[in-house]
Amino acid sequence: MNITLRVWRQKSRDDEGRMVTYQVEDVSPDMSFLEMLDVLNEKLTLDGHEPVAFDHDCREGICGACGVVINGVAHGPETTTTCQLHMRSFKDGDVIDVEPWRAKAFPVIKDLVVDRGAFDRIIQAGGYISAPTGTAPDAHAMPVPKADADRAFDAATCIGCGACVAACPNASGMLFTAAKVTHLGMLPQGQPERAARVVKMVNQHDEEDFGGCTNIGECAAVCPKGIPLDTISQLNRDLLGSLASGNPK
Amino acid sequence: MALKAAMAVTGAILVLFLIAHMYGNLMIFGGPQTFDTYSAHLRELGEPMLPYEGFLWIMRVVLLASVLVHAYAAVTLWMRARRARPAGQRYHTKKSVQRSYASYTMRWGGVVVVLFVIYHILHLTTNDIAPGGASASPYERVVNGFQIWWVVLSYVIALAAVGFHLRHGIWSAVATLGGNRAGRQRSLNIIATGLSLVVTIGFLIPPFAVLLGLVK
Amino acid sequence: MTELYIEGAPIKDEKAPEGPIEQRWDKRRFSAKLVNPANRRKLSVIIVGTGLAGASAAATLGEAGYQVTSFCYQDSPRRAHSIAAQGGINAAKNYRNDGDSIYRLFYDTVKGGDFRSRESNVYRLAQVSVEIIDQCVAQGVPFAREYGGLLDNRSFGGVQVSRTFYARGQTGQQLLIGAYQALERQIAAGTVRMHTRHEMLELIVVDGRARGVIVRDMVSGEIETHFADAVVLASGGYGNVFFLSTNAMGCNVTATWRAHRKGALFANPCYTQIHPTCIPVSGDYQSKLTLMSESLRNDGRIWVPKEAGDDRDPRQIPEEERDYYLERIYPSFGNLVPRDIASRAAKNVCDEGRGVGPGGLGVYLDFADAIKRMGLPAVEAKYGNLFDMYQRITGENPYEVPMRIYPAVHYTMGGLWVDYDLQSTIPGLFVTGEANFSDHGANRLGASALMQGLADGYFVLPNTINDYLASGPFESLDENTPEAKEAADAVRARIDKLLSVNGNRTVDSFHKELGHIMWDYCGMERSEEGLRKAIERIRELRDEFWQNVKVTGTNEELNQALEKAGRVADFFELAELMCIDALHRRESCGGHFRAESQTEDGEALRHDDEFAYVAAWEFTGTGEQPVLHKENLEYEYVEMKQRSYK
C-alpha cells in the first residue's frame, strides 16, 4: 500500500520545526510502524536528505524508548507502543500525521526525538526503596500477600515512555508518577519511605513543569501498559495522608 | 498539589450549597407564604446567638471564599497547564481518546458559571436587574422574572453549564481526594452524572413551572 | 589455516584461588586488598553501560563511596537492553525442596556450557545467585508470588528443578528497574554522575593502565574525554553483528571492540546463542526479531508436517501426518531440550523442506493439546501476554492457529577475556555482564544471563575492583596527556572519514548484507569451506563500506546514521574475528555445530583433547592475523562428558 506521511521536522532544540510531507510506497501491512519509517529513511538517505530522527531501541514494546503522536493519538490507533503498531492498522492511501511528544518538560531534541530526563529526575527524588547492596534479609523473610504483589506488579509495568504526558491536555506526568508511587507503596518493603516518597516525587513532578492532573483520563486511555487511572487516586490518597500527618513538604 | 485538594474541597462545599439551594427553590411550590417564610427564616437562622442575617452572612462568606479559592486554584492550574504545553509546542493534529465534553469545558464552563452567579445575584438577591418588575417578596421576584421566556432561557443555558461543570467536577473531586479505586471508576462516573442531572433539573423545575403558569 | 592467525603464548587466570571450590570466593574476598572508606572518595570509576551489570555495579560502588561516572547510549539508564529479558533468573534457593543446591546449579551450568567455562567462576556464580534474589526483593522487585505470599518458581529450558524466579513475562524489566532505581538514588546522592545519550568510542590507556574513555555526546556531537582510576565495561552483547537478532537495535560491540584494539584479549568470539522460539521473519524490511519466552515450550508442542512441501492449513493436517520431531528424537526431554538442540533440530527440518510459513523458515508451536488439557483460561493466565504479543506482530490468533517459530540469534557467550576478578588483560579495565566471556562456556542456560549480570555488578566486581583501586589514586591526567589526545583525535578522524565518503549505499544495506553472511556461514552450522568464503566476503564488504557508504548530516547534531555507521564499522572487524575463531575450532560444541565434527547419527561431536580451552585473541591490526592465546580449562569437579539428551 501507499501512504502519505506528514512528519514533524525540527533540526535542533532551538529550531522552529514544521510538518513536511513524504510519500512512502510499497508498504507491507506486516511492517511495524517504525519499519515503515526505516523504509522512508533509506529512501531519504539515498536521495541525499537527512533521515527522520526517532527514538527506539528494543522494538518489542518494553524499553519505552519509542513513541510518537500518530494522527493526534500518542502511540497511534492501537493501545500499544509505536514499535508494536503495525501497518495493518492503516489502509492504502492514508495520510498519517507524525509528531513528537509535546510538553515543556519534554523538549524536542530533533525531529521526533524528545528529552525525557524529567522522568529520571522524578525517580531520583524518591522513586526507590533504600536497600544498599548486601543489606537484604532472606527473600522469604517477608511474605507479600498475592493481591498486593499483583497490584504492585501492575503498576510496575510502566515503561516510562511518556505517552501519558503527550496525551494529557495539561501535559501532566501524574500517571507515570503514580505508577511508581503505587508500585513501591503496595509492598511491605516500600512502607518506611512511603509517606515521604510521594511528597518528594510530586514536588519534583511539579518542578519539572508538568501540568496538574484534572482527572480527564487521556493518559490511561493511551498507556501501552494499561496503567489504570485509579493509580492516580492511589497517589492522591497517599499524598493527602502524608500531608495530613505532617510530612515534610 | 495542595491546589488540587483545595479545589476539590471548595468545589464540594459549593456542591453542597447547590443541593441545599435547589431544595430551597423547590419550596416555590408551597406558594408565596412558604417561600417567603423560608427566605426570612434563612435570615433569622441562628438568632439570637447570631445577629439578623448572621447565618446567611457566614454562609455568604464561606461561599465567596470557596469561590475565590476555587477560582484562584483553577486559574493557577490553568496557567500551569499552559506553561506545560506552551504555544509553539501545540499539536497539529490532536485527537482525544477519552475526554468528555464536560472535562473539556471545565475552565470556560467555570467562567460562565461565575458570570451567571453574578447575574443571578443581581437578579434575585439584590434585584438590581429586575425584568418583569421588582418586588420585596422573593416569591414575586421569582415569578415576575420567569414569566419572561428569555430569562428562563438564560437560566437554562447557565444551568446546562453548571451541569457539565458538575458532571466532571464531582468525579474529579472524588478522584482528587483519593476516592477512585480499581473497579469503582464506572460507578463514580455514573453517580457524578446522576447528581449533576438532579441538580440541573432540580433548579430548572421552578423557572419552567412559572413559565408554564403552574406557579403564579 | 594458520595463514589466518598466529598462535601465541598460553594465558592463565592468575586470580582464582586454589583449594576446595566452595572456599575459593571466600579466599579471594579475603586476599583482595581493601580500600579504606575515607579513601574511596578520592577514587573514581567509569562504568560504560547501565544494563543489569552496569547499573548494579554503579549503584553498589556509589553506595560504597567511590566517585562513579556512568554512560549509556539511550536517553535513560532504564532502557538498557536487559529490560527485554522475559523468562526469568536462576537462583539456587531450593525453595521448592526439589533437590536443588548451589552445587547442582554449578553442575548444570558447567554441563550446559558444554565444558567450555571455568569451574571456579561458575561455582561463584551459583553461590552468589542466592543473594541476588534477596537483594532484588528488598529493592521492591515484584517477583511472581503464590497465594501464601511466598515467591513462585518455574522450571526453565533444559533443567529438571524449579529454580527460576520470574516476574510474569518481564523479569528483565523488573530487575533492571530495581537496579535503575538504586542507581538513580545514588545519582541523587551525588556519588554517581550519569551521562545519558553518550556513546563510548575509545578507551584511553596510559602507562599500560585503562585510565579513561572518549565519548561522543550524541546530542551535540561533542567529543569528550573522561578520566578515572579504573574503567568498567558493561556494554552488553554483540548479537547485532547478525543484523537480525533479538537484541535491541542499538546493541553494539563498539565499547569492547575499541578496548580489544587497545590490547584487551577477546575470548571465544564465535560463541553465540541461537534461541529456538522466535517469531519468524516476515519480509526483508524486517528490522529485528522478537523472542517468545522459552517457557512456551513447557506446554506447547513443536511439530512440522511429515511430508515436505505440505502447505495445508495446520489444523487440517491429521495427527498421524505430523512429526513432533523433538519428542521423537529426544524422548526423555522432548520439547524441553536445551536451546541449541531445539534450534538445530528446527533448522534441520526446515532444510529438509518441511518448514512452514513464509520462505519455509518456521515450525509450529502448538497449544491445542494444552488448551484441551488445562482449559483455555489456564493457558490464557499463563501465556496470555505472550499470545497477545504474537498476535500483535503476526496478526494471527495463537489460540486457534498454532504459532510459528524459528531460531534467532539471542545472546553472545564470547566477549572480552577477564580473570577471576573480572579484570581484562589491560590492568584497570574490568568487564562485566554479557560483555565479558566468563561464565557460560559454549552455551548459556536459560535464565542465567540475568543472574550473571547481577552477580557481577552487585557482588563480584565490588569485591574485586578494590584490590586494584587500593594501589590508586593514580597520577592525575588532563586532555593534553598524549594518549588521551591521540585517542580523541582518532575518534574525530574516524567520524570525519565516515561523513566524507558520501557513497551510494546506506549503512543499513551494508549491515544487512553482513548479517546474511554471518547467519549463513557463522550461524547454527559452520563448515571450513563456508567460513573461508565468509571471511573473504566480509573483507570485500568492509572495503566497499569504507568507499561507498553514505552517511548524511554532520557530527555536530543528533545523527543516528553516523551512530549506526560507527557501530557497523566495528561489526565488520568483529565479524572477521568471529569467523576465524569459528574456523579454528574444528569441533561441535555448545550451540555450534561444525559440519566436519559430528557423530554417525548427526549429533554434535566435541573434541576435548584438542579444544578444551578458551580462545583469547589479540588484535594486531585491521585485516592482520590476530594472535591466539589459549587458556587451558581443567575440570576437577564435573566429569567431562559428551552431552546427551536422548
Ligand SMILES: Cc1cc2nc3c(=O)[nH]c(=O)nc-3n(C[C@H](O)[C@H](O)[C@H](O)COP(=O)(O)OP(=O)(O)OC[C@H]3O[C@@H](n4cnc5c(N)ncnc54)[C@H](O)[C@@H]3O)c2cc1C
Ligand atoms: C529478548 C531477550 C530475552 C532474554 N531473556 C533472558 C532471560 O529470560 N533470562 C536471562 O537470564 N537472560 C535473558 N536474556 C539475556 C540477558 O537479557 C542479557 O544477556 C543481559 O541482560 C545483558 O545485560 P548487560 O548488563 O550485560 O548488558 P545490556 O543490558 O545490554 O546493557 C548494555 C548497556 O551498555 C550501554 N552501551 C553499550 N554500548 C555502549 C557504548 N558504546 N557507549 C555507551 N554505552 C554503551 C547501553 O546503553 C546499555 O546501557 C535475554 C536477552 C534477550 C535479547
Ligand code: HEM
Ligand atoms: C471562576 C469560575 C470557575 C472556574 C474557572 C472553575 C474551574 C474549575 C476547574 C478548572 C475545576 C477542576 C476540574 C478538574 O479537576 O478537572 C473545577 C472543579 C469544580 N468546580 Fe469549578 N470553576 C468555577 C466556578 C465554580 C462554581 C461557581 C461552582 C459551583 C457552582 C463550581 C463547582 C465546582 C466543583 C464542585 C468542582 C469539583 C472540584 C474538583 O474538581 O476537584 N465551580 N472548577
Ligand code: SF4
Ligand atoms: S504510565 Fe503508561 S503512558 Fe505513562 S510512561 Fe508509564 S507506560 Fe508510558
Ligand code: FES
Ligand atoms: S522501541 Fe522499545 S518500547 Fe518501542
